[in-house]
Every structure is written in structure tokens, then in C-alpha cells.
Amino acid sequence: MTSYRVAVHVVPRRGILDPQGKAVTEALHSLGFAAVAEVHVGRHLVIQTVAADAAAAEASVRAMCAKLLANPVTEDFEIASVVAA
């Protein structure tokens, strides 16, 4: 059993309203960053877990996302990286 550090991005599904992203875009405009077209705000999770190998670590994090970490109605998730740590 090895310790793995798995990074996950949980982001609002495309086409779903992202009010936080809109608010950040407008705040950036009012600070003078006029070149910003769009901002999306999601969550970046780093999960340290013990598993037999990297594939098992990734599979268990996918199960965590489906059960708790991402809202299946409004959010998508992707595994960004799996590194032994």
C-alpha cells in the first residue's frame, strides 16, 4: 500500500449559470482588467489517500467525487493528477 496525492477539479457544468464566475469577472473589470472575457470558479481538491496502486487511488477518488465531492446535477469533475507522496 502506497500513499497517493490525487488532485481533482470540480467545475460548474457548461451551460449552467456560474454566478460566482460572473461576480469575479465584474470585479476584475472594475479593477481595470478590461481584457478579461470570462471567469469560471470551481474547486481544487487534493486528497491524500492510501491505495495498492495509482489506478486504485484514482478509482477510489472517482467514487468519492460521485458520492460526496461533486454535485452530479450541476458540476463536472476531472482527475488532474495522481502522484505517489
Added chain:
Amino acid sequence: MTSYRVAVHVVPRRGILDPQGKAVTEALHSLGFAAVAEVHVGRHLVIQTVAADAAAAEASVRAMCAKLLANPVTEDFEIASVVAA
């Protein structure tokens, strides 16, 4: 001028209490994911902006992080990727 999509991770600084990460760790344990040692929760931002080149896009996003997107007292940020989009 080209459009760039810049991804940023904003994470709680090491050593600073991360109550959201602790809450997620405990919730995962109570769902049966006993192998989870630690979870860190941060923000994943994707900023679409127009700039002369990739270096200029990254520099402007660094300025946005310093001014608005990250709390310099409690958070660190890193530019995860800069891609033309």
C-alpha cells in the same frame, strides 16, 4: 492580441488551518473511505483573457491574483496552465 485560457489554483497556505478540508476528510471517513489521510480544499479558477502573448497573459493573471483572487495572508496561488483558446 490572442485569447488565452489561464487556470489558477488558489490553496490554503501550508500550516494555516483548513476547516473545509478537515470537514471533507471526516465526511469521507463516515462514508467508508477510511484510507483518506488528508484533504485540502482550494479554488480552481479559469480566466479567459486577451493578451499579446502567453507571458503577458500569465503576468496579468498574477496581478489579478495579488489584487483580488487570492488572500495574501492565508492563501497561495499557482498558475496551473496557460493555453491559447
